[in-house]
Amino acid sequence: MPDSGIILTIALLFFCGFVSGYLMHRSDFCMAGAFRDLFLFRSGMMLKALLILVAAAAVLFELEYLAGWVTLPFPIFKAPTLFGLMGGVLFGFGMVLSGGCVVGVLYKSGSGSRPALTALLGLIVGSGLYAEVHQIITPWLRRTELTTHVTLSQLTGISSFWWVLTLALGVLFLARRWWRTDRMEERTFSAQGYIQPWKTALLLALLVALGAASSGVPFGVTTSYLKFAATVEKLLLPQHFSTLSLFNTQPLVYLLPLSQERLTGGAGPAWDAFAVLQYPLIAGIILGAVWSSAWLKEWSWRGHFPLSQVVTVFSGGIIMAFGSRIADGCNIWHIWGGVPIFAIQSLLFVFGLFPGAWLGSLVIKQVILGREGA
């Protein structure tokens, strides 16, 4: 029988995931779209919402830190490497090809999107492929370490309070300007049950903060994709599985905040700390989106999904998996969790997302419209 602290953590994370999935479906809160549409349509609406999310999460994390509810930087965040930047470029490219990031594919799959489910399969296959080269890549990763400090606060000696205050005031100033010039939301047209992205951004920041208070870390999902790949590989190729170091180590040692129980975790198939932290979120996000789309009667598998798109989306999933592995985390981990605490690896990752998404938007336009559309 699992400890009551574990059960409570799982329940809270499932709740956070469920509400997040519901909200993301309502607003179509697509982070791949946020970066892609900046280049493809010169639209910054979703990036504005993302910035609001980051600033709100920064304030909430800092308050939780001051209240003694979390330790900052969060455990698992690592010192920055050049691979953080390269991972961002790869991830940005992959997520635009996939039409959704590692969480976007979850809420979209939940609402019946076949492209999203294809991308999810790509993510799992990509995670399995990464495990094959993990031992070759790992020494290179640490060789490109830029500093031993994890956050800007540690690097500069300036308290996180001042970083957060500057960010919050800056975003508040911008948001006021967007509001006054009517650039904060689209009011004229909307789908049924639409929630303005900036509202979803604020609520998501609250949910990430609740998740961090209950689990000690911000939202993350990609280690689970490794675990899914490991589970399948262990079943199909048990001998080969036993030779893969990534799947057979438990590098995470972690104290669960709600019970102070010591848990270990790794990328293998075991039901360990990563399973406690990520499975409830994943299940919650998918089911939240199922609930929202079913309520609106919009759940559907229909439509023509061309083969060229199937290949592109699947490849995008594989590329995203590699990007997140070499950057020590995905976009959710870095943007919703790392940037708000000014983690340098996360900032590098976000810088990398822009050129990656730009490149991805060129390719996806070709794939969708063909040569004449480019």
Next chain:
Amino acid sequence: MSLLKEHLQDIRGQVCPSSLLVALRCINENMEAIRLGTLVLKIITDNRTAVVTIPNAASNMGFDVQIEKEQEGYYVISITQNNED
């Protein structure tokens, strides 16, 4: 109005951002006929963002836009001549 034709474009089930890209291409290809009032462009989509972005783009080009949600759960965006022109 007996010359009024309908052009249906079904973009359901495709990867993002197919809806907006294909819709914009369709509008551009049929720009004259829509402006002359001889064609109604109907975009069928299941993408919730497209229900915001396609009407906004068409409206900014000076067209009239109607959105209808069908019982099966998808949206039909009708783009027509702006009668106020």
